[in-house]
Structures are given as structure tokens and as C-alpha cells.
Amino acid sequence: MILLNGRLIRDTILPGLIARFEALPYKPVLAIIQAGDRPDSTAFIAAKKNFAAKLGVEVKHMAVSADISQKELMAIVHECNADNSIHGIIVQLPLPIAIDTDAIIDAIDARKDVDGLTATQVKRWLSGREDAVMSATARGIRTLLKQNSIELFGKKVTVVGRSLLVGKPIIAMCLNENATVTVCHSKTADLASETKRADILIVAAGKPGLITPSHVSPGQIVVDVGISRGADNTLVGDVDFEAVKDSVAAISPVPGGVGPMTVCSLFENLADLCEQWRVQ
Amino acid sequence: MILLNGRLIRDTILPGLIARFEALPYKPVLAIIQAGDRPDSTAFIAAKKNFAAKLGVEVKHMAVSADISQKELMAIVHECNADNSIHGIIVQLPLPIAIDTDAIIDAIDARKDVDGLTATQVKRWLSGREDAVMSATARGIRTLLKQNSIELFGKKVTVVGRSLLVGKPIIAMCLNENATVTVCHSKTADLASETKRADILIVAAGKPGLITPSHVSPGQIVVDVGISRGADNTLVGDVDFEAVKDSVAAISPVPGGVGPMTVCSLFENLADLCEQWRVQ
Numbered sequence: 386m387i388l389l390n391g392r393l394i395r396d397t398i399l400p401g402l403i404a405r406f407e408a409l410p411y412k413p414v415l416a417i418i419q420a421g422d423r424p425d426s427t428a429f430i431a432a433k434k435n436f437a438a439k440l441g442v443e444v445k446h447m448a449v450s451a452d453i454s455q456k457e458l459m460a461i462v463h464e465c466n467a468d469n470s471i472h473g474i475i476v477q478l479p480l481p482i483a484i485d486t487d488a489i490i491d492a493i494d495a496r497k498d499v500d501g502l503t504a505t506q507v508k509r510w511l512s513g514r515e516d517a518v519m520s521a522t523a524r525g526i527r528t529l530l531k532q533n534s535i536e537l538f539g540k541k542v543t544v545v546g547r548s549l550l551v552g553k554p555i556i557a558m559c560l561n562e563n564a565t566v567t568v569c570h571s572k573t574a575d576l577a578s579e580t581k582r583a584d585i586l587i588v589a590a591g592k593p594g595l596i597t598p599s600h601v602s603p604g605q606i607v608v609d610v611g612i613s614r615g616a617d618n619t620l621v622g623d624v625d626f627e628a629v630k631d632s633v634a635a636i637s638p639v640p641g642g643v644g645p646m647t648v649c650s651l652f653e654n655l656a657d658l659c660e661q662w663r664v665q
Numbered sequence: 666m667i668l669l670n671g672r673l674i675r676d677t678i679l680p681g682l683i684a685r686f687e688a689l690p691y692k693p694v695l696a697i698i699q700a701g702d703r704p705d706s707t708a709f710i711a712a713k714k715n716f717a718a719k720l721g722v723e724v725k726h727m728a729v730s731a732d733i734s735q736k737e738l739m740a741i742v743h744e745c746n747a748d749n750s751i752h753g754i755i756v757q758l759p760l761p762i763a764i765d766t767d768a769i770i771d772a773i774d775a776r777k778d779v780d781g782l783t784a785t786q787v788k789r790w791l792s793g794r795e796d797a798v799m800s801a802t803a804r805g806i807r808t809l810l811k812q813n814s815i816e817l818f819g820k821k822v823t824v825v826g827r828s829l830l831v832g833k834p835i836i837a838m839c840l841n842e843n844a845t846v847t848v849c850h851s852k853t854a855d856l857a858s859e860t861k862r863a864d865i866l867i868v869a870a871g872k873p874g875l876i877t878p879s880h881v882s883p884g885q886i887v888v889d890v891g892i893s894r895g896a897d898n899t900l901v902g903d904v905d906f907e908a909v910k911d912s913v914a915a916i917s918p919v920p921g922g923v924g925p926m927t928v929c930s931l932f933e934n935l936a937d938l939c940e941q942w943r944v945q
């Protein structure tokens with residue numbers, strides 16, 4: 386079994402990425418807007434800050450109260466759009482329930498949308514445009530596979546999950562890479578038969594332990610996108626790693642698989658945008 | 666074999682649709698902007714005009730030269746956006762090569778986007794929002810199946826084709842209806858094995874005769890979205906209808922299947938927008 390080690394690949398990419406940021410004629414700045422103080426959001430932001438520090442990217446963490454109004458939050462996004470010293474904008478999700486998330490996200494200037502979540506970027510990645518900002522998770526998976534010499538072209542890929550934030554960008558990425566893609570979800574009648582027939586199985590359901598030995602087949606490559614908190618607060622994926630690992634050809638662990646690749650790809654997106662637009 | 670007769674279903678829907686337009690406190694107007702004079706575009710526009718006449722919808726056909734500039738075409742879109750007497754806008758595709766199609770389409774006010782092609786609407790239908798304007802083809806297929814008592818929920822659907830205009834909206838529609846969806850295309854290694862295993866096969870490849878008896882299986886439902894011109898200028902689909910029809914449970918013909926449903930659904934989209942927004 387080959388371990389698809391995201392930390393290792395991330396560290397391989399790091400020097401080139403540092404060089405890209407150093408080559409810019411300004412210090413790149415990433416704004417992260419956080420409404421409220423969900424511990425999971427705070428942990429994700431901490432991971433981004435840590436990695437940014439290694440890259441020489443400044444993170445402007447704008448933490449506001451969970452009871453901020455739509456209008457006030459919108460004003461912050463507009464300020465970040467107008468501020469030429471800010472090159473990328475993240476609105477940390479999920480937002481408080483009272484907020485119209487789509488309206489906030491779509492207000493981000495597409496040229497600063499490092500998450501690829503604005504309507505403009507969604508349409509671009511869905512149609513496979515070269516200038517699209519892909520979701521960091523989808524890009525991270527693509528890199529994790531490529532760096533392990535695993536081709537998507539012509540392969541049978543099964544994706545479990547269909548959310549706009551995770552599943553759909555992965556589906557689009559695989560189609561853009563010319564894979565034949567099957568999409569499964571909670572209403573799929575016979576999940577195991579759909580997952581077993583895949584050359585590459587990508588699981589983004591957010592359900593710990595969903596994938597067991599009866600869902601996989603020998604020779605298969607398994608990518609686990611799930612990140613949930615286990616009983617003892619450890620990170621767990623959607624795949625029962627210990628039970629499955631010896632039945633497949635390659636598998637990504639959680640933590641240490643897609644997670645580190647996602648953080649890394651987010652900053653690759655930022656580097657692309659900085660080079661494309663030279664905002665400052 | 667059951668024939669999925671689009672003309673019949675369209676005629677069933679017609680009276681209710683007429684009533685919806687009659688109930689509006691104004692005469693609905695659909696603007697169709699055509700750059701150049703491609704015969705296929707002219708034929709599609711004629712079909713829309715014919716159906717609009719039955720519905721009491723006024724079509725404002727704005728025909729301009731194929732060598733119109735980006736700026737001039739953009740100005741026409743902006744005029745239509747600003748004109749409160751216009752309730753829906755179609756920019757007939759394909760546009761001349763010199764035109765940036767995405768920029769023109771995305772300039773359409775999403776509230777008048779009857780084709781569901783603006784970035785705003787693309788993101789909405791991709792995420793399954795209830796207020797999304799779906800592509801007329803995808804909506805037409807959904808109605809054609811529903812009116813024939815064919816459920817998508819939990820079914821295995823194979824979609825052949827992945828274009829932004831046709832394949833992707835169909836994929837999204839099927840996922841929103843809770844089907845398990847496999848997407849095939851020109852790079853799929855073994856097309857027949859993917860098409861045969863489907864409960865419902867939807868073909869939108871634009872390749873006449875692509876689907877032969879070796880691609881289908883008994884009990885299957887086949888929806889043919891292809892519209893090409895045959896040698897004698899007749900309309901032909903992607904499925905070899907005569908060869909396949911007796912091997913499957915149900916099949917839509919070309920012409921007379923998805924085509925009439927698409928025209929009908931376009932005006933259902935217009936009715937939705939008129940009722941949602943009461944532009945005038």
C-alpha cells in the first residue's frame with residue numbers, strides 16, 4: 386500500500402511557492418474574515434496562518450462578532466475589495482445562520498477570490514476555463530495524485546458527496562482532467578457497488594467510518610476528504626483507514642492527507658491571483 | 666417500448682402556461698439578441714417565436730450583424746437590462762468568434778436570464794437552490810420524465826456529454842433530483858459498459874448515431890438530447906433510434922422529444938421570472 390502523504394507533498398511544493406511570493410514586487414496579504422468564534426473555524430484559520438508565515442504571506446485576520454449584520458459584513462467585504470494592499474479574501478465558512486452566505490461570498494471581487502467560491506469563479510471552474518480559481522480542496526487532490534504519478538485521464542472515478550463547497554468542485558476537476566466520473570450521495574441505492582468499481586475513489590461525505598472494507602477493491606486508490614472530530618477530539622476521515630489500508634493500492638490518511646494539500650493549494654491560488662492581476 | 670413524446674407533453678402543459686402569462690398584469694416580452702445569421706440559430710429562434718405566439722408572449726427579435734463589436738453587443742444587453750418592458754433576455758448562441766461570450770452572457774441581469782447561463786444562475790442551479798433558473802434543456806428532460814411517471818430519485822443515470830450549456834446542467838439537475846450520476850465523454854475508456862449499466866441514459870454528445878444497440882440494455886430509459894442535421898438536412902439525434910427502439914423500455918425521438926420540451930421549458934422559466942420579480 387502506498388500512503389498518499391499530503392504533508393510530504395506539501396513540503397516538496399513549499400520552496401517553489403516561497404520563491405513565487407518572493408518574486409512579487411510587494412508583500413502579499415490575505416484577508417480572512419471570521420464572524421463568530423467556532424472552534425473548528427478558528428483551527429482552520431490557525432493552519433492557514435501557520436502556513437502563510439512560512440511563505441512570507443501576511444494574514445489580516447478580521448474577527449467580528451457572530452451577531453454582525455448582513456450590511457456590516459458586506460461593508461467589510463467591500464472594504465477588502467477596494468483595498469489595494471489586500472490580494473486575497475477568505476470569508477471563513479460557515480457564517481452565522483442569519484447571514485445570506487451566497488450574497489456575502491458573491492460580493493468578493495473574483496480577482497481576490499482564493500477559494501473559488503464566487504459565482505464568477507464557480508462558472509469558470511465548472512466550464513474548465515484555464516483562468517479559473519479552483520477550490521483549494523479539488524486542486525489539492527489533483528496535486529496529491531499527480532505528485533504520486535496517479536493519472537486521472539480516462540480513469541473511472543467515484544466521488545461520494547455533492548456539496549457545492551467540496552463535492553461539486555472535485556467532480557468538475559475530475560471531469561476537466563478527463564476522468565469518467567460517478568457521483569454518489571446519501572440517496573445512492575447501492576453505495577458499495579458504485580465505490581468498488583472505481584479506479585479512484587474520492588470520499589467527501591463528512592461521515593466518519595462511511596467507507597469500510599466492503600466498499601473498496603484491490604488495486605484501488607482511495608482519497609479521503611472527510612474531516613470530522615472523533616470522540617477524543619482527534620481528526621477522523623470518512624474512511625475506516627485501519628480496516629481498509631491493506632485492501633487497496635494507495636490511500637490518503639486523515640490527518641496528513643488532503644488537509645495539508647488544501648492549505649497549500651489555497652496559497653497556490655493566491656500566488657496565481659497575485660501573478661495574474663498584480664493588484665498593487 | 667414507450668415513446669417519450671415531447672410534443673404531446675408540451676401540448677399538455679400549454680393551457681396552464683397560457684393561463685400563467687394571462688394572469689400577469691402586463692404583456693410579457695422576451696428579447697432575443699442574434700448576432701449574424703447562422704441558419705441553425707435562425708431555425709431555433711423561429712421555433713421560440715412560434716411557441717411564444719401561442720402563449721401570448723411578445724418576442725422582440727434584435728438581429729445584428731455578425732461583425733458587431735463586443736462593446737456594441739454589450740450595450741444592447743445593458744439596454745435590455747434597463748428596459749422595464751422586457752422580462753426575459755436570450756443571447757442566441759453561438760456568438761461570432763471575435764466576441765467574448767462569457768462576458769456578454771454574464772452581463773445579462775440574472776432576473777431576466779431565462780436560459781440560466783449567467784454566473785449567478787449557474788451557481789444557483791449547481792447548488793440546487795429552489796430559486797435557480799435551470800437550463801431549459803435540463804428542465805425539459807425533468808418534465809418529460811415526470812410526465813411519463815419516470816422517477817429520477819435513487820436511479821442510476823448515465824449522462825454522455827459534459828458541456829457547460831447542455832451536459833453540466835443535466836448532471837446538476839439529476840443530482841438535485843437525487844439520482845446517482847455517471848458522466849461519460851469522448852475520453853471515456855469503455856462507453857458501452859457505462860451506458861448499459863444505467864437505469865436512465867441521457868445522451869447529449871452531439872454525435873449522430875453514437876448510441877447503438879450495443880450501448881443499451883433491456884428495461885432502460887433513453888433520452889436523446891442530440892440535435893444535428895443529417896445528410897438530407899433532417900434533424901438527427903445521438904441515438905440510432907430505429908436500431909435501438911425495440912431493445913429498451915422507453916425512448917425519446919429526435920425530432921419530437923427533448924426539442925419541444927426545451928422550447929416549452931424556456932417559457933416556463935420566463936413565467937417563473939415574471940411571477941418572481943414583476944419587473945414592470
